[in-house]
Amino acid sequence: MLDFGIKDILDILLVGMLLYYIYRMMKSSGTLSLFYGVLLFIVVWIISSEILDMRLTGTILDKFMSIGLIVLVIIFQDQIKRFLIDIGSHGRWRHLRRLFHRDDADAEKIHSQIMAVVYACISMSKSKTGALICVQRKVPLTDYEKTGDIIDADINVRLIENIFFKNSPLHDGAMIISSHRIMSVGCILPVSHDMNIPKSLGLRHRAALGLSQVTDAVCVIVSEETGNISVASDGSLQVKVKATELEHILSAALTASPD
Numbered sequence: 001m002l003d004f005g006i007k008d009i010l011d012i013l014l015v016g017m018l019l020y021y022i023y024r025m026m027k028s029s030g031t032l033s034l035f036y037g038v039l040l041f042i043v044v045w046i047i048s049s050e051i052l053d054m055r056l057t058g059t060i061l062d063k064f065m066s067i068g069l070i071v072l073v074i075i076f077q078d079q080i081k082r083f084l085i086d087i088g089s090h091g092r093w094r095h096l097r098r099l100f101h102r103d104d105a106d107a108e109k110i111h112s113q114i115m116a117v118v119y120a121c122i123s124m125s126k127s128k129t130g131a132l133i134c135v136q137r138k139v140p141l142t143d144y145e146k147t148g149d150i151i152d153a154d155i156n157v158r159l160i161e162n163i164f165f166k167n168s169p170l171h172d173g174a175m176i177i178s179s180h181r182i183m184s185v186g187c188i189l190p191v192s193h194d195m196n197i198p199k200s201l202g203l204r205h206r207a208a209l210g211l212s213q214v215t216d217a218v219c220v221i222v223s224e225e226t227g228n229i230s231v232a233s234d235g236s237l238q239v240k241v242k243a244t245e246l247e248h249i250l251s252a253a254l255t256a257s258p259d
Contacts, residue, residue, distance in 0.1 A: 113155040113180055114250045120160035121222055121229050122243055130171070130224030131164040132204045134189070135253045136178035139215040145176050148187035155182055164222075174207065174219075180254065190214060197237070201230075208232035218253040220246065 019039075045061040048054040117133060124131050134141065149170065153159060155177065163185050164171045173186030191203065192210035201223075208219035212232040219232040230239045231249055241249070 110180065110254050111251075114247060114254055116155050116157050117160065117177075117220070117250055118243055118247050120157045121220060121246060123157070123161060124164060124222045125227045125229050128224055128227040129161070129164055129166060129222065130204060131160075131220070131222040132174040132189075132208055133160070133220045134174050134176050134187075134208070134211060135218045135220075135250065136176065136183075137216045137218065137253055139217065141176050141178060141211075141215065141217060144174075144187050144189060144211070145178070145184035148173050148176070148184040150184050151182060153182045155180070174211075177254075201237075201239075205230060205232070205237065209235070209237050212236070218249060220250070 041061075041064075045064075048057040048061060117135075121131065121133070123129075134144075159182065160175070162168065163175060170186040174189050175182060176184045176187050189207040190210040190213075191206045192213055194206075194209060194213075197206060197209065202225070204221050204223075208221050208230070209232045211217050211219055213235045216234065221230040221232065222228075223230070228239060229241045229246060230237060231241050231246065232238075233249070233253075238245075
């Protein structure tokens with residue numbers, strides 16, 4: 001008779017939660033098929049080694065597992081970094097504190113920054129000025145900030161529009177907003193190779209989606225061809241976003257960003 005107790009139930013729940021979190025992370029990064037492949041390999045390894053006691057097959061799979069873990073760490077280093085940062089983030093505790101202590105001055109300041117980005121995007125949308133604005137949340141974007149020019153400036157409409165003006169030398173790259181400031185412009189982002197992206201969308205959209213797949217950043221894109229506003233977050237892309245929707249998305253992103 002099996003000795004099945006509370007400890008075993010807790011063990012199963014913890015493994016289930018870990019697998020579910022990894023599943024969500026893989027889905028947002030566009031590598032869900034690889035997750036299924038690794039999961040299937042682990043199931044075959046457990047059945048052959050532990051249940052059926054197939055020594056030869058078990059030994060071969062054991063060798064693959066020891067090497068495979070190192071390979072997976074190398075391949076998914078960005079996702080693993082995001083996973084560990086998300087676990088260790090104090091953002092949830094900060095939100096809990098805000099329930100008991102609300103600073104109206106800070107809230108008003110954040111709202112003015114949000115509206116500055118929204119108004120700038122609306123203006124650039126009307127003039128069909130291409131733009132890519134990335135807002136940092138929990139995962140640091142320091143490595144991507146270093147690829148551009150550090151300006152560390154206040155968030156305001158005129159500055160955003162001037163940076164993405166067609167004759168500006170910095171308009172081709174991405175703008176990164178972190179710690180409620182425009183930290184860097186002209187930044188280079190990882191390009192997504194997702195085959196499901198419509199061919200009508202250009203490099204800005206692919207770069208925005210690529211960053212959202214390896215970090216939790218929220219990226220706003222203004223199309224130079226159509227003037228449409230799009231948002232990339234958590235590995236997915238929303239197109240033709242309205243001003244009210246953009247305000248809501250940025251409000252959630254800037255509220256969750258590090259102080």
